[in-house]
Amino acid sequence: MELQITNLSKTYANGVRALHNVSLTIPSGMFGLLGPNGAGKSSLMRTIATLQEPDSGSIRLGNLDVLTQKEAVRQVLGYLPQEFGLYPSISADVLLDYFAGLKGIRDAQERKQTVESLLQQTNLWAARKKNLGGYSGGMKQRFGIAVALLGSPQLIIVDEPTAGLDPTERNRFLDLLSEISDNVIVILSTHIVEDVTELCSNMAIIASGEVIATGRPTDVIGEIRGKVYRTRTEKASLPTLRATHEVISTKLVAGSPVVRVFSETPINGEFTPVEATLEDVYFHRLARKEMVGA
Structure with missing residues (x-):
């Protein structure tokens, strides 16, 4: 069926x-x-x-x-x-x-x-x-x-x-x-x-x-595998970070924003590569859809 x-x-x-x-x-x-x-x-x-x-x-x-x-x-x-x-x-x-x-x-x-x-x-x-x-x-x-x-x-x-x-x-x-x-x-x-x-x-x-x-969820996640990075920042720095990187999501952890970003190329500095999740794909696709529709 x-x-x-x-x-x-x-x-x-x-x-x-x-x-x-x-x-x-x-x-x-x-x-x-x-x-x-x-x-x-x-x-x-x-x-x-x-x-x-x-x-x-x-x-x-x-x-x-x-x-x-x-x-x-x-x-x-x-x-x-x-x-x-x-x-x-x-x-x-x-x-x-x-x-x-x-x-x-x-x-x-x-x-x-x-x-x-x-x-x-x-x-x-x-x-x-x-x-x-x-x-x-x-x-x-x-x-x-x-x-x-x-x-x-x-x-x-x-x-x-x-x-x-x-x-x-x-x-x-x-x-x-x-x-x-x-x-x-x-x-x-x-x-x-x-x-x-x-x-x-x-x-x-x-x-x-x-x-x-x-x-399949694993295949969908695979599309961004190796392209997700994480960093901890200050609230005041979020606008600059959003302007310079493709932010997937932000989450407060112990009072400080933890930011996940998407990048086709490696990011150095304070960013750490992390394993991509379906939630990353979800927010990434929704953000790109909003940009196209804007």
Whole structure:
């Protein structure tokens, strides 16, 4: 199974260009869609999930035309949007059973087995009788994944799933995503670089509605390997440093800025060469995109 997106574009009625000639080939496994807020990630996810029409372009999921065979796509799709509502006064097992019926699982015994299996898989079985209003943020996200897994989908889309989760819940949720991605396409849309670094075998970076990098994380990092340097400086020196070097990022460490810069040629003096990371690629590509768009 493969998801093929070709020359997809979308401009909203208010003039905002959300997507511009987006083309991606997404194989089975975990695929990371990385970009800042407002980059077009959610617009792309909603289009793939048949919730909105593009202005132009095409999407194919295996033999299915996503834009014209919406009902068939929805039968094999699991979708966890960035924001979703839950009935706070209903228990997890009751609501999941209800959603299973909506998904077409009519047989009561089969539905019961499905609900139990998914609640076990998402580590919610012990809390199955608890009302969803009493769930933590991470538990609600895991319940959302349980809903998305109904019907054994071939494509699962999760949009900013770890935003706002504490470290323990974030790790538990990412482990769950990793477990379910073996034989299906899982698209992880996020602005958190670590999520993609830790999980995804393939990825893309999107900014201002355009794909600005794509490939395996190790290959993408390889494009700037040996070209990243670090130095510690004073706050007052930052403007001069930004004017004379291609700054990737700055971070305060013990009150002093630690600056990472990109350079095609070796830098001497107070700069130390460091191992490139996906975060370096991310900020480097975004900065260059802003320079081109300025």
